[in-house]
Amino acid sequence: MKRLTILAAVMVLCVGAWGVFASGGDSQTPSSQVGPDGKKLDEVGYNPSAAAQLAESTRIMLGERTLKDYHKKIHQNGNNCQLCHSGEAPTAPPDDANCIRCHGTPQQMAKVTAKLERNPHNAPHYGTYVPCTTCHKEHQPSKVLCADCHSFTFENFKK
Amino acid sequence: MRKKTAHSDKPKGLHRRDMLKAAGIAAGSVLFSQMTVTESKASTLKSDYWDREFDVIVAGSGFAGCAAAIAARREGASTLVIEKMPVFGGNSAINGGAMAVAGSPLQKEKGIEDSVELMMADMLKGGRGTNHVDLLRVVCAGTAEAFEMTKEFGVKWKDVLLQFGGHSVQRTCQTVNFTGGDITIPLMEGGIKLGAIYKNRCKLEKILTDDSGVITGVLVRENYDFPNEESGVLRRYKINRGFVACTGGFGNDIPFRMMQNPTLDDTVGCTNHSGATSESFHALLAVNAAPVNTASFQLGPWASPDESGFGYAPQFNQQAAFPYGIMVDIRDGKRFVNENADRKTRADAQLKHCKDETGKIYYPVAFCSEPGTVKSPTVKYALKEGVAWKFDSLEELAAHFGIPLEPLKAQVKRFKSFVAKGKDEEFGKPIFDFDRSMYLDKPPYYAMRAWPKVHFCQGGVNINTKAEVIHMQSRQAIPKLFAAGEITGGTHGESRLGSCAIAETLVMGTIAGKNAALNKARSRKGE
Numbered sequence: 001m002k003r004l005t006i007l008a009a010v011m012v013l014c015v016g017a018w019g020v021f022a023s024g025g026d027s028q029t030p031s032s033q034v035g036p037d038g039k040k041l042d043e044v045g046y047n048p049s050a051a052a053q054l055a056e057s058t059r060i061m062l063g064e065r066t067l068k069d070y071h072k073k074i075h076q077n078g079n080n081c082q083l084c085h086s087g088e089a090p091t092a093p094p095d096d097a098n099c100i101r102c103h104g105t106p107q108q109m110a111k112v113t114a115k116l117e118r119n120p121h122n123a124p125h126y127g128t129y130v131p132c133t134t135c136h137k138e139h140q141p142s143k144v145l146c147a148d149c150h151s152f153t154f155e156n157f158k159k
Numbered sequence: 160m161r162k163k164t165a166h167s168d169k170p171k172g173l174h175r176r177d178m179l180k181a182a183g184i185a186a187g188s189v190l191f192s193q194m195t196v197t198e199s200k201a202s203t204l205k206s207d208y209w210d211r212e213f214d215v216i217v218a219g220s221g222f223a224g225c226a227a228a229i230a231a232r233r234e235g236a237s238t239l240v241i242e243k244m245p246v247f248g249g250n251s252a253i254n255g256g257a258m259a260v261a262g263s264p265l266q267k268e269k270g271i272e273d274s275v276e277l278m279m280a281d282m283l284k285g286g287r288g289t290n291h292v293d294l295l296r297v298v299c300a301g302t303a304e305a306f307e308m309t310k311e312f313g314v315k316w317k318d319v320l321l322q323f324g325g326h327s328v329q330r331t332c333q334t335v336n337f338t339g340g341d342i343t344i345p346l347m348e349g350g351i352k353l354g355a356i357y358k359n360r361c362k363l364e365k366i367l368t369d370d371s372g373v374i375t376g377v378l379v380r381e382n383y384d385f386p387n388e389e390s391g392v393l394r395r396y397k398i399n400r401g402f403v404a405c406t407g408g409f410g411n412d413i414p415f416r417m418m419q420n421p422t423l424d425d426t427v428g429c430t431n432h433s434g435a436t437s438e439s440f441h442a443l444l445a446v447n448a449a450p451v452n453t454a455s456f457q458l459g460p461w462a463s464p465d466e467s468g469f470g471y472a473p474q475f476n477q478q479a480a481f482p483y484g485i486m487v488d489i490r491d492g493k494r495f496v497n498e499n500a501d502r503k504t505r506a507d508a509q510l511k512h513c514k515d516e517t518g519k520i521y522y523p524v525a526f527c528s529e530p531g532t533v534k535s536p537t538v539k540y541a542l543k544e545g546v547a548w549k550f551d552s553l554e555e556l557a558a559h560f561g562i563p564l565e566p567l568k569a570q571v572k573r574f575k576s577f578v579a580k581g582k583d584e585e586f587g588k589p590i591f592d593f594d595r596s597m598y599l600d601k602p603p604y605y606a607m608r609a610w611p612k613v614h615f616c617q618g619g620v621n622i623n624t625k626a627e628v629i630h631m632q633s634r635q636a637i638p639k640l641f642a643a644g645e646i647t648g649g650t651h652g653e654s655r656l657g658s659c660a661i662a663e664t665l666v667m668g669t670i671a672g673k674n675a676a677l678n679k680a681r682s683r684k685g686e
Contacts, residue, residue, distance in 0.1 A: 091382070091390065091391070091392075092360075092382035092384065092390065092391060093245075093360070093382070093384055123340070124336040124338045124340050124341065125248065125252040125253050125338055125339070125340035126246050126247070126248060126252055126340060126344070127340065127344045129246065129247055129344070129347075130245070130246050131245045131246070131359065131360075133245065134245040134246055145246065148432065148433060148467065148468050149253060149466070149467060149468030149469050149470045150466070150468075150470060150471075150544065151466060151467075151544045151545070151546075152540075152543075152544060
């Protein structure tokens with residue numbers, strides 16, 4: 001139990017430091033919202049500015065994210081994380097389901113590229129089971145998985 | 160004090176990550192409900208909280224993992240397959256799709272006599288006699304059945320038999336698209352149909368044990384974004400019957416590789432996928448799995464310095480230039496090894512002969528005539544990608560690679576005379592009468608440069624014939640812990656013969672999955 005207590009204490013310190021960091025030294029975040037035991041968080045209820053705060057703190061935590069021109073309109077220049085990530089503070093690649101809403105299913109995508117000599121959406125190694133974000137990245141340069149072993153390229157692949 | 164086990168032996172980095180995450184969540188504030196916070200805390204800190212529960216958890220979705228999942232479901236165990244990469248199939252998916260089968264229907268059809276004993280003898284010779292013979296016997300004896308199993312799930316095989324280096328007869332079957340994906344995709348679909356759950360981006364962090372050391376579950380990192388170790392969240396999965404490690408080799412883990420063999424630094428290529436790293440091996444060692452032959456890395460002598468990773472060269476060299484053509488040193492135009500010897504013999508010869516005192520490499524060139532390429536479907540792609548070249552004369556070939564012409568001509572003439580005699584008097588390469596038309600003869604010639612790349616880990620954890628992992632101190636099976644495939648060591652001794660990996664992984668994966676699922680009675684008694 002001692003270890004748990006120590007850990008909890010360290011977490012309190014961390015959270016304190018984080019609060020200062022996240023708000024740039026200006027303590028805008030009410031201390032009631034950041035109780036390390038989580039108890040006070042729910043009492044505040046839903047706060048509409050919280051989403052923006054959260055997006056902001058996530059941005060600080062993750063660093064400035066690069067964006068691709070062709071998606072800028074859709075995610076409102078990076079202000080709508082939820083659209084792709086289904087969450088306000090994304091730390092994981094989005095689920096394919098969110099790509100599929102606009103781009104079609106992997107099977108449909110495989111048909112779109114079926115005439116290419118090598119169909120990236122239906123490769124002999126993985127079939128149609130490659131998650132979209134394996135190759136297509138929004139916040140970093142995109143890179144085809146095939147390139148790990150093969151030197152062929154795809155002309156229309158947006159980096 | 161049961162909680163002690165949960166975090167007292169957690170690596171320090173994990174603490175920091177947990178705290179960062181907790182800090183992020185707290186600072187991120189109100190949208191995270193109290194429940195999320197409690198859950199994430201509970202799931203990483205408490206030893207009695209489990210996020211999910213399964214009878215059998217298989218780590219890794221290559222050949223062994225797919226086979227294990229099918230076998231476990233057939234015994235009625237709830238089964239989860241976790242895969243750390245975004246894509247399923249691991250290194251198996253980019254494998255060449257070649258499987259050695261002792262006594263296949265195709266062999267019978269072609270009148271080729273083969274047996275379990277003969278396959279064992281070949282593998283023992285390749286392995287320099289250091290193979291674990293009990294495992295070897297189980298693998299060889301299981302190949303015919305495993306082959307039938309793949310067909311049952313819709314794997315399509317070509318109507319051609321190949322002979323890879325070190326095998327004394329033609330016994331290797333190959334899938335229609337000559338890749339392991341032809342096997343992993345249908346087996347995964349088959350497993351899912353049987354009710355197994357496949358979860359990608361889910362990395363094994365640690366095998367969890369209770370106070371008495373009995374395995375209770377695994378700590379995993381969900382939403383893992385390889386290779387970002389800070390990504391995702393930690394979760395605890397409970398395991399009722401057995402954990403099956405099918406996590407593959409660690410050939411692409413350069414720091415770990417160099418720890419075992421400092422010569423295998425980052426200048427040595429590797430045919431493995433980027434996820435072929437060693438964390439799962441560490442996790443197994445942490446629960447006292449006995450290591451075997453950890454430094455035994457196989458170098459694939461048929462890889463090309465002109466492409467990265469596995470690429471196209473291995474199939475061209477293995478199925479065309481090596482069996483039916485010759486490989487020469489570009490400085491003297493002479494052969495220097497039996498091109499169809501086992502992999503270790505060939506790679507050792509390349510490293511010995513084709514480097515000068517200063518360490519400068521003179522990549523050897525392997526080539527054959529057009530009829531020799533019949534069994535190598537990748538040659539057209541290799542030509543296009545600049546990995547292989549086509550020449551209309553020996554002069555052209557010699558000029559392109561800077562090989563002295565006269566000695567090269569003389570070498571080709573000698574080899575042609577060996578083919579005519581049916582006997583390779585220089586290096587003893589097997590020459591088959593029924594394939595006579597395929598051997599090196601007239602132009603055009605197809606050529607590729609050949610240079611070893613790290614390909615396979617003969618080493619791994621020690622298992623018995625039931626695929627139970629052996630404890631390094633007690634030398635008894637570790638309860639509830641099973642392993643199969645490249646993560647295990649011993650079967651292949653010092654050098655694995657080509658096309659014996661699919662054979663091993665499918666056979667042992669099935670055994671591991673089945674025994675994990677049947678472990679019900681014992682694990683209950685243990686509780």
